[in-house]
Structures are given as C-alpha cells and as structure tokens.
Amino acid sequence: MTSTTQAPADAKGQIRQANEERILAAAERVFAGAGFSGATMAQIADESGLPKANLHYYFGNKDGLYRAVLARILEDWLAPTHGITPEADPAQAIGGYIRSKMAMSAARPHASKVWANELLHGAPVVRHLLATELRATVRAKAAVIDQWIAEGKMAPVDSTHLFFTLWAATQTYADFDVQVCAVLGRPKLTRADQARATEHVVALLLRGCGLEVLSNK
Template sequence: MNKAAEGPKGLIRQTNEALILSAAEKVFARAGFAGATMANIAEASGLPKANLHYYFGSKDVLYRAVLARILEDWLVPTHGITLEAEPRAAIEQYIRAKMALSAQRPDGSKVFANELLHGAPVIKQLLATELRRMVQEKAAVVQAWVNAGRMAPVDSVHLFFTIWAATQTYADFDVQVSAVLDTDTLQAPDYTRATEHVVSLILRGCGL
C-alpha cells in the first residue's frame, strides 16, 4: 500500500523519512560514513535523534537506505530508453536527466562515488544485480537500434559508462571544475553550458 494512502500517520512518516534521507545524504557526502554521526544527521534534518533511530534503527541501515535511494533515482531516467523510442530523443533525455541530478543533488553522487572508491562494501550486491540487469536491458535496446541502422555502431554497454563519467564528474569533481572555470561554485549557466556540451558530444559520437 502507498504510504500516502495510509492517512495522516503515513504522510508524516513519509515526510520525516524524506527529511532524514536528504539530511543524511549531505552529511555522508561531507563526513563519509565513518565521520558521520546520527547526531549530525538529526541536526541537519531538524528532527530529534530519536526519530532517526525510530525510522531507520541505526546509522548502517540509514546509510544503506541513502545509497538505495540514490541508485533508484539514477535508474528512473532510463525508463525512456525503449525499442519504440527515437534514439536521439531517448539518449538526450537520459543525459539531461543525469546532468540535472548532478546539479540538483551533487551530494548524492559524492556519497555513491565514495562508496565505490572504498570497494562498494555495502552496495556491491545491488551493483551486481539491479544495476547490472538495467544496463543489460538498456544496452540491448541500444544494440537493437544499432542493428536497425538507427544510430552509429557503438559499444552499447560502454556508452552507459561514458554517460555516467561525463555527467557525474560535475558533481563528484565540482571543486576541480569550479577552480578551472575560476568560480567559487558551479552556477546554473555553468551546468547549462556543460549539459549542452555533453549532449552534443555523445550524440555526435552516436551518429545522431
């Protein structure tokens, strides 16, 4: 049953969990798993520490929930990559969605990247199952487009790696990008410029 359909208590729980997950995403991005505390996250969320333990039980469970939410949000934009879709529009939409996530939720990307840099001890199973299945499914669609002459020959799996690298760098390495662009932080015009560049580069590489 949808939580929103459970009445006021369900809505309160849904709201509080969202607040906690968003706050935890920020704290884990800045302090890492080891450096983050439930007290820090409670302060960032504006909720009592007891609420965090009530909804998630422990820091470990909360960390897993944060990672799962990030991965889920990253997978949603792939839904437009279908056999019936127009290749250019589908790939462009996916790139733009990934760039938007990097701009709007850079902390989520940093938490995910830090987990991977440490060998993915928490989400390795998710990577080998859910993420792998998604890539296989969508790569098969891209390969079908190639076989039908609807786009240039590309490695359909490595295309996704390329998109991830090109889009997530603006979140994971925003300090480096900002320094080179001589700005304190990346602003909307910077993301617009970057998005148009990445879209153009990848679409041309795909012959679209």
C-alpha cells in the first residue's frame, strides 16, 4: 500500500473511531436514563448528533449497541488494575486504583448506572463477562494482594472482598448521587465534594489495609 492510499485509510479509521465513541457515549447516557427496554435507536441517534443509519452501520441493532456499551464500561473499569503488580507499592497501587474509580464515577456516572441496572436485572447480557474476564482479573489481582500480605507489606485482608468493598464505595457516588446530594444539601456534587469524597474513600480503605495514606497533592 502506498502512502497516498494509506492516508485516506487512516483518516477513515479515525472518523470511524470518533463516531463509535460518540455513539457509545450517547448510548451510555440514554440507557442510563431509559433502561434497555425504554431506549430507542432514534433517541441515541439524537443524543449523538449522528444519523440513525450510522448506529446500525457500526453496531447492527440496539442489542449489539447495548452489549458494546457494557463491554466498554468493564474494559475502562478494569484498565486501572494494571497498576496492581507484585513489584508495585501497595499504597500507591491500591490508592491509584481507588482514585481512578472515583474519577470515573464523577466523569461518567451514567456508565455506573447502566452497569448497576444490568446487574439488578440478573446480568442477562454480561453474565459471561462476569464469570470470565472480570473473575480472571480479580483472581489475578487478589493473588498480588495476597503476596503483599505474605511479604508483610500490608495488613491481612480478604483480597477478593476488598474489590467488592472498593467497587461499592466508589460507585455509590454515581449510582446514588441523588441520596448523597440530598444529605449534603447540594443540587449536584461539586469538584470540591468529589475531591473530599475521594480522599475519604482512599484514606478509609488504605487504613483498613494497614497502609500509609498518601496525599494526592
């Protein structure tokens, strides 16, 4: 392939990627508000600002788009676990993962709500992902934490249930933001609120693991 043909191909690929990202982000918001049954491809097209034909071209149908949204959410949530490695500092690795999850809850609350709604309905679409990709990742990262415990780098904890606790603590600020805002007397969480919540969750979980609380400043 010559450079003259490569350039248009690269541009076309970038356009496709950008369109897919717009559609997935829009679908995330629509599915969060209307649920799978209530959402329509027309609504998602309007939200994305792209023709409905584009949605069908890239994802086939609503079911295919919904599956793509869920797969993207899980992929983005698991990406920060890459920092949990045997050679990493436990406080930095676990604290970094918590901060990443809190940041995602703040930036993409609709993603958390779509995921929660799927699980509340028995996980009919993601059950396979839960039993394969998610399970494998948690087992691998829990093994790292068990190694840190054996080496005396942190306090003994149930490494698997630590992840359940971490997910619950971070995602509550997206899934139950109405409750949090009502208690705080806010119409919506401010950046200061989010920063305060992040420092609280990081400190609480790290201390529970017998680790030093590192400042993010």
